[in-house]
Amino acid sequence: MRFYTAGESHGQGLTVFMDGLPAGICVDEAFINEQLARRQKGYGRGGRMAIETDTVKILNGVRFGQTTGAPITLWIENRDFRNWETIMATGGERTEAAEEKSFHRPRPGHADLAGHYKYGHQDLRDVLERSSARETAARVAAGAIAQLLLKEFEIRLYSHVLVLGGVAVDPATLPQSHEAIIKRAESNDFRCAGPDNILAEMKERVDAALKEGVTLGGRIEVVALGVPPGLGSYAQWDLKLDGLLAQGLMSIPAVKAVAIGSGDIADQVTGEEFHDAIVMEKGKITRPTNRAGGLEGGVTNGMPVIAHVVMKPISTMRKALPSVNLQTGAAEEAHFERSDVTAVPACGVVAEAMMALTLAQVFLQKFGGDSVAELKAHKIAEFNV
Numbered sequence: 001m002r003f004y005t006a007g008e009s010h011g012q013g014l015t016v017f018m019d020g021l022p023a024g025i026c027v028d029e030a031f032i033n034e035q036l037a038r039r040q041k042g043y044g045r046g047g048r049m050a051i052e053t054d055t056v057k058i059l060n061g062v063r064f065g066q067t068t069g070a071p072i073t074l075w076i077e078n079r080d081f082r083n084w085e086t087i088m089a090t091g092g093e094r095t096e097a098a099e100e101k102s103f104h105r106p107r108p109g110h111a112d113l114a115g116h117y118k119y120g121h122q123d124l125r126d127v128l129e130r131s132s133a134r135e136t137a138a139r140v141a142a143g144a145i146a147q148l149l150l151k152e153f154e155i156r157l158y159s160h161v162l163v164l165g166g167v168a169v170d171p172a173t174l175p176q177s178h179e180a181i182i183k184r185a186e187s188n189d190f191r192c193a194g195p196d197n198i199l200a201e202m203k204e205r206v207d208a209a210l211k212e213g214v215t216l217g218g219r220i221e222v223v224a225l226g227v228p229p230g231l232g233s234y235a236q237w238d239l240k241l242d243g244l245l246a247q248g249l250m251s252i253p254a255v256k257a258v259a260i261g262s263g264d265i266a267d268q269v270t271g272e273e274f275h276d277a278i279v280m281e282k283g284k285i286t287r288p289t290n291r292a293g294g295l296e297g298g299v300t301n302g303m304p305v306i307a308h309v310v311m312k313p314i315s316t317m318r319k320a321l322p323s324v325n326l327q328t329g330a331a332e333e334a335h336f337e338r339s340d341v342t343a344v345p346a347c348g349v350v351a352e353a354m355m356a357l358t359l360a361q362v363f364l365q366k367f368g369g370d371s372v373a374e375l376k377a378h379k380i381a382e383f384n385v
């Protein structure tokens with residue numbers, strides 16, 4: 001299964017292309033739109049989210065609500081395009097409006113300077129438009145289709161924010177069940193399952209950052225439940241599921257670190273403290289802890305798959321950092337335009353999408369089949385240890 005996206009932040013819209021999905025996935029359009037709406041929410045988002053109401057239009061590969069096995073294309077219109085038609089036109093002569101909206105002072109941390117080096121773009125808008133995190137709306141739509149496939153096999157995903165701008169949830173204060181974490185995280189604008197005082201602190205931190213003209217990063221936990229054991233491989237480097245998940249999650253704009261399970265404390269503890277004992281309970285093998293995050297040897301072990309994703313603060317800042325004007329060589333402040341103070345809550349929704357797409361890929365590899373019915377028949381043959 002493969003997927004690609006196309007589309008500029010202020011162009012006509014975003015396109016998703018997916019191929020290799022089986023026939024017979026029930027494509028619930030409302031579910032896709034719910035995921036798109038979840039991505040748009042979150043305290044600390046900028047003016048753009050007030051303009052857009054992201055909605056999917058299914059163009060190909062689905063008939064009467066079911067995938068046919070043919071390639072799928074999806075379309076998400078940019079409502080903001082109406083304000084950018086003369087700037088983002090795909091034909092005609094370069095306009096004065098395009099000139100006015102051009103910029104030459106790369107933002108440290110964004111792709112501006114890298115894109116200038118790579119493609120030779122002089123107007124950095126040619127870089128910004130594609131490197132914008134707007135593209136993540138397309139990933140969420142693709143991820144929703146992957147989730148609809150996984151749902152057929154009772155695999156589901158959730159995420160919640162653990163840290164926002166340095167305000168951290170003490171894991172000991174988290175609700176005790178997956179259900180309770182989901183309920184709490186989905187009930188507030190921070191997508192955080194921590195207690196009220198932590199949410200209040202996060203709000204204060206975002207308000208202060210807005211005032212100051214700076215931005216905030218954070219940490220998200222993303223979890224997949226019901227994942228069967230045996231997905232991935234230990235036999236070859238590029239088939240290891242931990243590596244595939246790391247690539248998928250690391251490719252989310254602004255993500256700078258990914259850990260599987262408790263991987264980022266593995267340098268602080270002994271093997272006795274880190275590894276999850278193997279025990280027999282009611283005739284079934286289970287693990288009392290899950291520091292491995294559901295993966296051993298790059299293969300799922302039947303426990304929930306857990307990843308931590310660390311997002312850097314957004315690089316577009318009103319309090320701009322030093323930069324250089326690429327036209328003149330003069331030291332100047334970096335470019336600023338409308339942006340978010342933080343998109344950490346939204347990043348969780350994108351992380352769910354990327355984990356779902358990655359899991360769908362390895363699920364299809366293991367169980368194979370051109371239709372959901374075939375997959376189900378193969379899945380029944382799954383061995384029980």
Ligand code: EPS
Nearest residue numbers: 046048131132133134314316338339340
């Ligand atoms: C985003 C849309 C963008 C930004 C943000 C994410 O909209 P605009 O640039 O029109 O305000 O809000 O993108 C970035 C912060 C970035 O650095 O790329 C979205 O749809 O998520």
